[in-house]
Amino acid sequence: GAVVSQHPSRVICKSGTSVKIECRSLDFQATTMFWYRQFPKQSLMLMATSNEGSKATYEQGVEKDKFLINHASLTLSTLTVTSAHPEDSSFYICSASGLFYEQYFGPGTRLTVT
Amino acid sequence: QKEVEQDPGPLSVPEGAIVSLNCTYSNSAFQYFMWYRQYSRKGPELLMYTYSSGNKEDGRFTAQVDKSSKYISLFIRDSQPSDSATYLCAILQGAQKLVFGQGTRLTINP
Numbered sequence: 001g002a003v004v005s006q007h008p009s010r011v012i013c014k015s016g017t018s019v020k021i022e023c024r025s026l027d028f029q030a031t032t033m034f035w036y037r038q039f040p041k042q043s044l045m046l047m048a049t050s051n052e053g054s055k056a057t058y059e060q061g062v063e064k065d066k067f068l069i070n071h072a073s074l075t076l077s078t079l080t081v082t083s084a085h086p087e088d089s090s091f092y093i094c095s096a097s098g099l100f101y102e103q104y105f106g107p108g109t110r111l112t113v114t
Numbered sequence: 115q116k117e118v119e120q121d122p123g124p125l126s127v128p129e130g131a132i133v134s135l136n137c138t139y140s141n142s143a144f145q146y147f148m149w150y151r152q153y154s155r156k157g158p159e160l161l162m163y164t165y166s167s168g169n170k171e172d173g174r175f176t177a178q179v180d181k182s183s184k185y186i187s188l189f190i191r192d193s194q195p196s197d198s199a200t201y202l203c204a205i206l207q208g209a210q211k212l213v214f215g216q217g218t219r220l221t222i223n224p
Binding site: 102110 | 156163
């Protein structure tokens with residue numbers, strides 16, 4: 001149980017284009033989902049918290065107009081990187097909250113902006 | 115002072131050894147503690163979570179929390195090469211946010 005999927009697993013896009021990443025909880029309903037960013041050999045950096053049906057809460061320093069988050073249902077959250085630039089290249093990981101505050105993570109999406 | 119401190123390693127041990135991974139935290143109000151394992155280029159996998167002080171065992175893994183010292187540990191018995199990964203401690207801050215340690219890179223040598 002507690003499986004979270006992400007799609008796509010890897011994406012390469014050109015500078016200036018937008019990319020959408022999907023995060024799904026496959027066998028449970030997740031009221032809250034989280035989006036993280038991870039640079040090589042570093043820990044996870046929380047970008048935003050999204051609750052189903054409401055606006056996401058962004059961490060300090062994260063541009064909400066650049067990283068659009070939509071949590072339309074209890075099993076799906078999406079992250080759209082708008083007008084991507086090379087500095088947005090990173091490993092993006094989502095997670096979904098379980099019953100006891102634990103978080104279950106997706107496999108991650110590697111974004112490369114050329 | 116960081117909220118959660120974890121030695122980044124790297125830590126290298128022979129197969130079969132007992133591994134001890136540790137984190138310290140600064141806020142005595144923290145109550146939920148978790149350990150994640152992350153293989154290269156993959157998302158973190160939840161290994162264990164604990165609420166109170168004491169030990170919690172799951173197979174070869176034991177999580178230990180000492181709230182008086184603000185110290186958490188993960189022990190791996192009979193370590194295997196497949197245990198080679200980065201191990202992250204995480205502590206629940208408030209109602210939802212997880213605060214992660216830096217992660218310890220562990221290598222088990224056959």
